Every structure is written in structure tokens, then in C-alpha cells.
Amino acid sequence: MSVLEKVNEPKNLKGLTKEELKALAKEINEAVLYKVSNVGGHVGPNLGVTEMTIALHKVFNSPVDKFIWDVSHQTYPHKILTGRKHGFTDGHFHDITPYTSQDESEHDFFTVGHTSTSVANALGYAKARDLTGDKGNVIAILGDGSLSGGLALEAINNAGDFDGNFILIFNDNEMSIAENHGGLYRELAKLRESNGQAEKNLFKAFGLDYKYLEEGNDIEKLTALFEEVKDIDHPIVLHIHTEKGHGYDIATNDKEHWHWRAAFDLETGELKNKPSGKSYSSILMDYMDQQMQAGQPILAINAAIPGAYDLKTFANKYPKNYWDAGIAEQFTITFGGAAALAGAKSFIFHNSTFVQRAFDQFVHDLAINKEPAVVFIKGDVISNSDKTHQGDFARGWISNIPNITYLAPTSEEELLAMLDWSMTYQDGPVVINIPEHGVESRPAHITSFNQAQYDMIKSGQDVALIGLGGLYSHAEKVAEELAKHDINASLINPLFISSLDKKMLDELSESHKVIVTLEDGVLDGGFGQKIASYLGSKDVKVLNYGADKEFNDIVPVAELYKRYRLAPELMTQDILEIL
Template sequence: MSILDKVNTPADVKNLTISELNELATEVRATVLHKVSNVGGHVGPNLGVTELTIALHKVFNSPVDKFIWDVSHQTYPHKILTGRKAGFTDGHFHDITPYTSQHESEHDFFTVGHTSTSVANALGFAKARDLKGNKENIIAVIGDGSISGGLAMEALNNAGDFDSNLIIIFNDNQMSIAENHGGLYRNLAELRETKGAAANNFFKTFGLDYKYLEEGNDIEALIHLFEEVKDINHPIVLHIHTEKGHGYAPAIENKENFHWRGAFDLETGALKAAPSTKSYISVMLDYLDKKMAEGLPLVAINAAIPGIFGLKQFASKYPERYIDAGIAEQFTITFGGAMAAYGARPIIFHNSTFLQRAYDQLWHDVAINEEPAIIIVKGGVISGSDKTHQGSSAMTWISNIPNLKYLAPTSEEELLSMLDWALAQHEEPVVIQMPEHGVESRLSVLTDYSEPSYQMEKVGEKVAILALGGLYSHGEKIVSELSKSGIEATLVNPLFVNDLDQTFLSALTENHEVIVTIEDGILDGGFGQKVASFLGKYDVKVLNFGAKREFNDSVPASELYERYHLTPELMVADILQLLK
């Protein structure tokens, strides 16, 4: 029987010797690798904290003592030790969530998939503990670049004024998702080089006590450190130097690509599914090369996720024109908007699920000041991701910000046309929703996007289909299916997410009974509802297709499409029923 077979609760960890704990680390690491190599997931972060997690459960008493994880992409070892190891076995990979969940285990306290929250959450727990007269340890675990996020800074600042038990573990693996960026990391490097003895100390600046541990993958050293600070009566930072990807050579050699990785061959680390040769990312990179050659004062900006956009390739060619701000979405928007206001041409790249962190900056800084920044949004789709990484709300909340143009191309040609126009104009910020359903080729007629101008792709009658952005191909399929029922429907490419072509819509009501909208996002407050609101004064029926306003937790996209009637067959059935 293996050591892991004997461990079903954290209490079982406490009975193990150091030798057994080291064997347990090897088995936990193998268990993590079995799962992520089969279905994908966070690799390096989990492997790097295996020993740290075991030591935490050896010394502290979870769930009485509270472990509060940042992002929670480093919690697979924690899940394995807290009764969820079955979720790492064949046939059960999706029985547990990829992040912490208080609904899944008494050892978890938050559903968290975004960054820099742990210290604020832990400080809130610690204050509540003291108000209730309890005595348990409150422990935040933060790393992978999260320390540079604004919320983490705010929390550390407030922790400096706290006067009770709070243990902050800074897991320093010298990486964010990609490499670290920012002046903070020079001080962290100095602290590592001096084994925590440098006169300059970022953490002490906040008034926090501080200890450094170089051997962050040494269980015995970790246990000694944790025993030393257990039940401490004031806030302390434990700066622990770990190795991201520890114990698995491919993850150590290529830390960025193994931060999160799709299913891969365990022996070689190679992805099981070959990436597509052409994508909108490659289209975008070729376009950036062209504009750089033209001498445009162009700058590419992103917040710690260059791999999602292929921006490492751009950075290698034009290092002075690439800015990775670290995990600081808010900064990228205000900073990039100011650059645009003063004559540069920044293109700011964001994943939709992270861009929401910069809502105020989009509204208050970029939109109010009408700064002509260009923001590329990826991942704004109905998807099967977990509830903390839903992109389907992007079109709803972005499209309701004033003074902002929001465009949804359906093809390579339209994307390039929109970029040309956006870079040439200086009147307003422009958000472009990157299509997500494969590269399509469709001639772009429009070259000026200053006013909404819907494109009539097929003239018909009775039914008009307005298919927005990446789901335009759905519109084509519906038109084809309706023709089988003797209905030659009109097909429209709206192109504009937040601005209505009112003249065009009014004309549609003259010879159509039903106007259908399709969007790759939440209906409430979205494109379809805007169309329906405008058409309320006309004698026409409006049918909106999109997602419900709800959190979905790893529900397959195919199942969501069925639920929302977004398959061509279900949409056609609904249209025919409405016509009756």
C-alpha cells in the first residue's frame, strides 16, 4: 500500500515521519501529473507547492486553521490531502472543481479563480475571528505574480495596521504566469540573494514581520518554519523560495508553457492536440509586424498573459514596443489610455474574464476622457470553463459604457479593416471582440466604423437573422435550414455590439415578421435586448438567442448550447413556432 492510500484526511498526514512525508510528496506529485496530463490544467504551480502543502497540513489543523489560497490554481495537492483524491483518478477528473470551493469541501473557504485576493480575504477572516473571540490561525498563500496586483498591495498595506494572528506565505517561484515584470521583483530578487537579509525589504515597508526560507521544497525545513510561527500574535510574512514545476523536468525547463497546459504526453511534455496553424492570433501578429514596418508609434500592452495572444513573438522582435504590466489589468487600461491621449497608438490585449477587473478604468479613465486606445478582447464567449473564468458577460458590461465603440468582426478581413480604422482615428476608444470559432474569410465592405452600419449579406423576407461576431456562421446555418421550410430569410452582419443602426432596423420591419438576434454572450443588457428595445414600437416580433445570466461551473459548451437553444436545429424550431 502506498503512503497516499493511507491519507484520506489531513489528520492522517500528522502521523507520518519525515521519510514518509517525502514519499507522500512524490506520490502526490505523480497524482497531479496523471490528471493534468489527461485533461489539462495548472501544472507548474501545483507541483511547486507540493511540499509546502504537506507541511501546512502537518503543522496546522485544517479546517479549524484556515488556509486561504490565492487564485487557487496551486491547490491540487491540498485537494488530494483533504478527501478529494478520487477526483484525480480516471473517470472522475471532472468530479471536483479546478479551483477552491466552499461548496465542495470544509477545507475551502472561497470560490476564487482570479488573482491577488488571498491577503484581503485572510485579513477579513482574521478580523472576524477576533470579533468572535476565536484563536485559530489564518494563513494566506500567495504567489505566481499575484503579489504585484493592486488588491494584494492594498491588503498588505492594511495588514500592516493589524495586531493579531495573520500568516502570509509568499510562495516565491521567481515567476508569474510568464516572467515577472516590475520594480518590485528586483527587491524580491535581492531578498533571495541575501537569504532575506537585505536592508531593503518590500514587506517590512508595510510594517510586517518577516522570515525567509530558501529551501521551499524541503518538507523538514518547512515544518520547522511553520512550527515557529504557529499561533503567532501579529502579522508575519513567510517568504518561501520554491521551484515552479518542481519534480517534473518539462515543467521546470518551460515554466511559462506549463503554468497551465492542455492534455500532454507525460513522458515528453508535448501537447496531445497539435495547435492550429492559422488563428486570429497569427493574423493579429502579422498585422502588428506590418504596422511596425510602417513606422507607427505602436505599443502592445498586456497584463501577464502574453501566451494567450502570442505576444512573446512580438516582444522578441520589438522589445521596446512591448509592455507586460504584470497582473495589473487596471494599470494597463489607464496607462494605455493615457498613451493614446498623448499620441501613441497602444493596442491593449485582454482576456475577457480578467478585463472585468479594470471596469472602473474603462469607464472613468478611458471612456470619460475619450482616449483613442484600442482594446482587443479574447475569450468573450459562451464556454465550458469554470465559474471563475466566464467570458460570456463581456459584451454586456462593456457595451453599456458610454463614449466607447465596440466592434465584433466575423472574419479575418473584417478584423483587419476594423484595426485599420481604429488606428487611424483619434476620437474615441475602440474595443474589438476577437472571434473565437475558427478563422473565416469574408470580404469586408465597410472601412469607416464611426457610425453603425449593418451589412446586408442576403436579402429575404419574413425572417431576418442578425448574427453578431463569432456566431455569424450560426446565422448562415439558420438561413440554410429555414430555406428547407420554404422561408428565404434575410441575413445581416451587425458588426457593432453597442451601437444600433436604427435606419437599417426600421427598414427591416417593413417586410419581416420576425427579427432574430444571435450573440455569443449573456442576453441581459446585451446586443439582442438593445435591438428588441428599439423595435418595441414596431409591429414585429423579436427573438433573442444567447446565454442566461448565470454562473456555469465547467458545463460543456455543447450542453450550454442545448440549454440556450443555440443549436441551429433548436433555433429554427423556435423561429417556426413564433411564425405560427
């Protein structure tokens, strides 16, 4: 019997020998690799904390002692040790969530998928413990670049004023998603080099006790450290140096690309389904290169996600024109907007699920000051992602901020037209939603975006289909279905997400019985509702199609399309019933 077969809950660790614990670490890593090689997932972050997780569960008594994790991509070993190892076997990969979940296990306390939250969450738990007379250690586990996030630093500052048991583990694997950036991480490197003895110590500056462990993948030394601080009566930081991807050479040799990986071959590391063809990211990088060659002062900015846009292509060629802020979305918007106001051409790159952390900066800095930066957003679509990374909310909140020109191209040509226009536009910020349904080729009939102007692709009667961005091609499919019923629908490409072409909407309301909007985001507060509100006094029926306001958790897109009646045949049924 393997060691892992004997471990079904944390208490099973207590009597294991040193040799058995080492064997257990190897078996946990094999289980993690087996799962992620089959269905994809976070590789390096999980492999790097296996030994630390084993030591935590050996020394402390979960769930009385509370482990409060930061980004959940460090929690696969924790899940395996807390009764969820079945989720790493064939046929059960999706039986457990890819993040911590209090609904899934008594050993989890929050549903967490984003970064920099653990210290504030844990401090809240520790404060409540003391107020209610409860017992137990509270341990926050922070890592993978999360320290640069504003919330983490705010929480550490407040932890300096806390009077009671509080243990902060800083898992220092020298990496964020990609490499770390900023002066903070240079000083952390000096702490590592000096075995924690460097004069400048961020944690002590906040008033916290501090201990350093260099051998962060050594179970025996980790166990000794945790025994030393167990039941401590004041806040302390345990700065632990780990290796991202530990135990899997392919991952340790290329830490950035092995932070997260789609399904791959375990022996070679090669992806099982390699992407092919042109991408909107490559189009953007080629465009930026052309503008740099023409002498434009491009400044490419992102928050620790260069791989999402292949930004390293640009960074390697123009290092002075590239800025990776680390996990600091708020900073990128204020910094990039100010640079644009001062004469640079800021191109700011974000993922929808992460950029929501910068809502205030969009409002207070970018929009109020009319800063002419260009923000690109990917992932704002109805997808099969987990609820902690659901990206289809951005349209709703961005589209309700004044002074922002918010655009949705449907093709390569339209994206390039928007980029050309944005290079000379100085009256405010531009946000461009990057389509997620593959690169399409479609002529750009509109090349100026100073005011809303929808593109009438095909003029028909009775039914007008307005398909936004990536769902314009979906509207085309609905038109094909309606044609089978002898209905010649109008097709409109709106291009603008938040601004209305009132002239065209008035004309459509006079010549059509039904106006249908399609969008790839949440309906409440979104594109379609704005059109419905404007046409409320008109004698025309408006149907809005998009996502309900809800959290979805790894639901197949086809199932969501049926739920929201976004499938072309279902929309066609609805339209026919109204007609």
C-alpha cells in the same frame, strides 16, 4: 500500500515519518501529473507547492486553522490531502472543481479562480475571528505573480494595521504566468539573493514582521518554519522561495509554457492535440509587425498573458514597444489609454474573464477622456470553462459605457479592416472582440466604423437573422434550416456590439415579421436586448438568443446551446411557431 493510500484527510499526516512525507510528495506530484496530462490543467504552480502544502497540513489543524488560497491553480495538492484524491483518478477527473470551493470541502472557504484576493479574504476572516471570539490561525497563501495585483497591495497595506494572528505566505517561484515584470520583483530578487536580509524590504515597509526561507521545497525546513510561527499574535510574512514545476524537469525547463497545459504526453511533454492553421493572434502579430515596419509607434500592452495572443513574437522583435504589466489589468487600461492620448498607438490585449477587474478604468479613464487606444478581448464566449473563468459577461458591461466603439469582426478581412480604421481614428477608444470559433474568410464590405452600419449579407423576407461576431456563422446555419421550410431569411452581420444601425432596423421591422438576434454572451444588458428595446414600439416580433445570466461550471457547450435554445434546429422551431 503507498503512503498516499493511507492519507484520506489531513490528520493522517501527523504521524508520518520524514521518509514517508518525502514519498508522499512524490506520489502527490505523480497524481497531479496523471490528471493534467489526461485532461489539461495547471502544472507548474501545483508541482511547486506540494512540499509546502504537506508541511502546512502537518503543522496546522485545518479547517480550524484556515488556509486561504489565492489563485486556485496552487491547490491540487491541498485537494488531494483533504479527501479529494479520487478526482485525480480515471473516470473521476471532473468529479471535483479545478478551484477551491466551500461547497466541495470544509477545508475550503472561498470559490476563487482569479488572483490577488487571498490577503484581503484572509484578513477579513481574521478580523471576524477576533470579533466573534473564535480560535485558530488564519493563513493567506499568495503567489505566482499575484503580488503585483492592486488588491494584494491594498490588503497588505491594511494588514500592517492589523493587531492579531495573521500569517501571510508569499510563495515566490520567481514567476507569474510568464516572467515577472516591474521594480517590485527586482527588489524581491535582492531579498532572495541576500537570504531575506536586503535593506529594501517591501513587507517590512508595510509594517509587517518577516521571515525568509530559501529551501521552499524542503518539507523538513518548511515544517520547522511553520512550527515557529504557529499561533503567532501579530501579522507576519513568510517569504518562501519555491521552484515552479518542481519534480518534473520538462516543466522546470520551460516554466512559462508549463504554467497551464492542455492534455500532453507525460514522457515527452508533447501536446496530444496540437493546434493547427492560422489564428487571429498570428494575424494580429503580422499586422503589428507591418505597422512597425511602416514607422507607426505601436505599444503592445498586456497583463501577464502574453501566451494568449502569442505576444512574445512581437516582444522579441520590438522589446521597446512591448509592455507586460504583470497581473495588473487596471494599470494596463489607464497606462495604455494615456499613452494613446499622448501619441502612441496603444494595442491592449486582454482575456475577458480577467479584464473585468478594470471596469472602473474603462469608464473613468478610457471612455470619459476619449483615449484612442485599441483593446482586444478574447474569451468573451459561451464556453465550457469553470465559473471562476466564465468569460461571457464582457459584452454586457462594456457595451453600456459611452464613447467606446465596440466591434465584432466575423472574419480575417473584417478584423484587418477594423485595424486599418483604428490606426487613424482619434475620437475615442475602440474595443475589438476576437472571434473564438476559428479563422474565417469573408469579405469586408464595410471599412469605416465612425458610426454604426450593419452589413446586409443576404436580403430575404419574413425572418431577419442578425448574427453577432463569432455567431454570424451560426445564423447562416439557421438560415439553411429555415430554407428547408421554404423560408428565405435575411442575413445581417452587425459588426457593432453596442451601437445600433437604426436605419436598417427600421427597414427590417417594416419588411419582416420576425427579427432574431444571436450573440455569444449574456443576454441581460447585451446586444440583442438593445435591439429589442429599440424595436419595442414596432409591429415586429424580436427573438433574442444568447446566454442566461448565471454562473456555469464546466458544462459542455452543446448542452449550453440546448439550454439557451441556441442550437440551429431549436431556433428554427421557435421561429416556425411564431410564423
